[in-house]
Amino acid sequence: MPGGTMTVSFHGFIRRSPAFGLLPALAAVLLPAMAEATYVAAPPDPFSTIIQQELESMAPDGGEAVAVLRDWYAETRFQPLWIGPNGANGKAHEFLDILRRADREGLEPNDYPAAEIGARMVSSPADGELLLSEALVHYVSDLRTGRLSPRTVDPALFLQPGEIDRIAVLRAARDAPDIAAAMESFTPANPIYRRLRRVLATYREIEAGGGWPLVPEGPSLKPGMRDGRVTLLRQRLMATKDLLHDGGEPDLYDEALQQAVERFQNRHGLDADGIAGRRTLAELNVPVKRRIEQIVVNMERWRWMPDDLGDRHILVNLAGFELDVVESGSVAMTMRIITGKPYRRTPVFSGLMTYMEFNPTWTVPPTIVKHDILPKLREDPGYLASRNMHVFLGWRDDSTELAATAIDWQAVDPKRVPYRFRQDAGPDNALGRVKFMLPNRFGIYLHDTPARELFSKTVRSFSSGCVRVEDPLGLAEYLAADLPGWDRKRIDELVASAKTTVVKLAKPLPVHLTYSTVWLGEGGTIHFRDDIYARDDLLFQALFGYPPSRKQVRQDR
Numbered sequence: 001m002p003g004g005t006m007t008v009s010f011h012g013f014i015r016r017s018p019a020f021g022l023l024p025a026l027a028a029v030l031l032p033a034m035a036e037a038t039y040v041a042a043p044p045d046p047f048s049t050i051i052q053q054e055l056e057s058m059a060p061d062g063g064e065a066v067a068v069l070r071d072w073y074a075e076t077r078f079q080p081l082w083i084g085p086n087g088a089n090g091k092a093h094e095f096l097d098i099l100r101r102a103d104r105e106g107l108e109p110n111d112y113p114a115a116e117i118g119a120r121m122v123s124s125p126a127d128g129e130l131l132l133s134e135a136l137v138h139y140v141s142d143l144r145t146g147r148l149s150p151r152t153v154d155p156a157l158f159l160q161p162g163e164i165d166r167i168a169v170l171r172a173a174r175d176a177p178d179i180a181a182a183m184e185s186f187t188p189a190n191p192i193y194r195r196l197r198r199v200l201a202t203y204r205e206i207e208a209g210g211g212w213p214l215v216p217e218g219p220s221l222k223p224g225m226r227d228g229r230v231t232l233l234r235q236r237l238m239a240t241k242d243l244l245h246d247g248g249e250p251d252l253y254d255e256a257l258q259q260a261v262e263r264f265q266n267r268h269g270l271d272a273d274g275i276a277g278r279r280t281l282a283e284l285n286v287p288v289k290r291r292i293e294q295i296v297v298n299m300e301r302w303r304w305m306p307d308d309l310g311d312r313h314i315l316v317n318l319a320g321f322e323l324d325v326v327e328s329g330s331v332a333m334t335m336r337i338i339t340g341k342p343y344r345r346t347p348v349f350s351g352l353m354t355y356m357e358f359n360p361t362w363t364v365p366p367t368i369v370k371h372d373i374l375p376k377l378r379e380d381p382g383y384l385a386s387r388n389m390h391v392f393l394g395w396r397d398d399s400t401e402l403a404a405t406a407i408d409w410q411a412v413d414p415k416r417v418p419y420r421f422r423q424d425a426g427p428d429n430a431l432g433r434v435k436f437m438l439p440n441r442f443g444i445y446l447h448d449t450p451a452r453e454l455f456s457k458t459v460r461s462f463s464s465g466c467v468r469v470e471d472p473l474g475l476a477e478y479l480a481a482d483l484p485g486w487d488r489k490r491i492d493e494l495v496a497s498a499k500t501t502v503v504k505l506a507k508p509l510p511v512h513l514t515y516s517t518v519w520l521g522e523g524g525t526i527h528f529r530d531d532i533y534a535r536d537d538l539l540f541q542a543l544f545g546y547p548p549s550r551k552q553v554r555q556d557r
Contacts, residue, residue: 051078051080051126052073054127055069055130065134071167072166081174085127087125088121094376094538095132095136098183099112100115102152103204104200105299106197106299106527107139107142111142111147116131117131139183140183145164145304146163147300149161159348159349167185172185172186188305189307193303194517195519196298196302200299205296207289211287211289212239212288213232213234215236216232219280221257222253223253225253226252228251230253231250233284234250237260242260244260258274260375261275261280268283269527284392294528297539297540303335310510312325312328313326313511314512315516318346318533319532319535320516320519322335323338324334326468333478335470338451340466341460341463347444347465349440350510351438351510352511353436354504355502356437356503357434357500357503358502359494360429361500365432368464374409375416382405390424392420393418394418395420399420407419428451431447434448434495438477438511444513445466448469451468467513476491482507483503515533516529517530
């Protein structure tokens with residue numbers, strides 16, 4: 001073995017930038033009393049010499065993984081981490097068991113071949129030592145910051161996962177008396193990831209129990225009906241505990257079954273009418289395997305997020321059409337939202353809300369001018385006047401206002417519109433009575449809307465990209481509570497004045513625009529949502545090698 005060449009491949013790591021500077025150095029996470037300064041490497045022994053020779057035999061350009069191993073073992077004078085006098089030590093066996101159960105974290109155990117590594121630790125201990133060290137760094141990197149780079153898999157994700165200090169990972173494993181506790185400390189600490197891990201365990205239990213039956217397609221199943229499919233519907237809803245007690249007549253669609261269908265519909269973002277129609281049947285018949293993969297996809301997303309979202313923050317779920325104001329880990333306020341249309345998707349990013357603007361005017365973005373305003377002006381030159389809108393030549397504040405009826409809109413090139421459009425503040429203003437500003441490169445913010453009726457829809461992707469909020473004045477009142485002299489009465493008076501007024505927040509507030517198609521809600525309710533922007537599809541393709549199209553789901557059943 002000395003001087004020989006290892007025949008195993010080492011995983012290639014990609015270093016990534018810290019997200020918001022919130023990911024602490026991993027060396028400080030574990031056992032500060034056992035810091036590097038307290039470690040004294042033992043003098044070289046024959047086995048250490050073998051490890052050194054194995055490392056020296058590797059190609060100089062072996063990649064970052066090999067470079068990390070060389071640095072680590074040079075630091076420790078080539079002392080083994082996993083091999084003791086009698087072969088693999090207890091820490092090695094414990095960590096191999098963790099790798100075998102990597103699926104509990106939504107990871108793929110085959111990426112960390114515990115059986116192969118364990119065998120090599122017997123047949124070629126030096127190879128096994130190096131392989132397990134490499135597997136440690138690989139596993140922690142995947143666990144902490146994800147298997148995928150967000151911008152690589154989806155260019156519309158503007159997230160920066162944290163950077164892993166790989167040498168610190170190895171030090172932590174060396175110093176930790178309990179390797180399982182050490183690995184748990186590397187697990188993302190944000191509560192949404194931790195809840196998804198519980199959801200994954202629940203659905204793996206359902207899968208182990210045989211999953212759920214298919215409810216055949218056909219006419220809608222309604223309360224009061226008798227149908228042979230009702231028996232299967234009962235079994236399906238029992239599997240996910242939407243129906244807790246099956247005491248009714250098997251083929252009768254009774255009141256208890258109706259309530260169970262309504263619970264299922266609420267959990268899946270469907271109209272809760274208690275009727276098992278086409279859309280409800282389609283959701284019922286998604287196989288448990290697909291649901292597990294959907295959970296894994298969402299766990300991957302949350303590895304890209306920082307542990308610390310802010311003691312007080314706003315969490316926007318674009319796929320769930322909901323906004324939560326979170327304070328000290330509890331939801332202080334929740335409301336429905338309206339997000340961008342599928343062809344004008346709201347981006348995923350985080351920012352800081354710094355001010356509110358009451359009675360705002362609206363300067364129409366170029367995209368809306370091109371696709372919405374210009375076509376309407378070509379049909380009706382009086383369109384601007386009917387909407388309290390003005391047109392200016394150029395984008396400067398002192399640009400000349402023009403008469404809309406004097407412009408030949410048919411001759412205007414949609415790709416080079418030289419005009420700026422502004423809508424006056426008022427009840428018909430597209431931004432409503434208040435907007436909430438979090439300066440960003442996308443021009444995205446939260447705001448009120450005069451189209452209140454849209455909040456009653458189940459799927460609410462109607463905007464041109466910004467986020468419309470259901471209770472804007474309630475949100476404004478919450479944000480203004482930190483400002484001396486501000487209360488709901490003063491806000492109402494300001495809105496009634498119709499005067500455009502900027503109110504700066506007492507402290508910038510983190511706002512996270514996320515995309516979650518699975519989450520654990522209040523009371524332990526597990527929610528699933530449609531992939532309105534096809535962002536799940538991209539992760540399915542990257543993680544599992546195929547997109548979860550409805551056609552494929554039907555074929556798998």
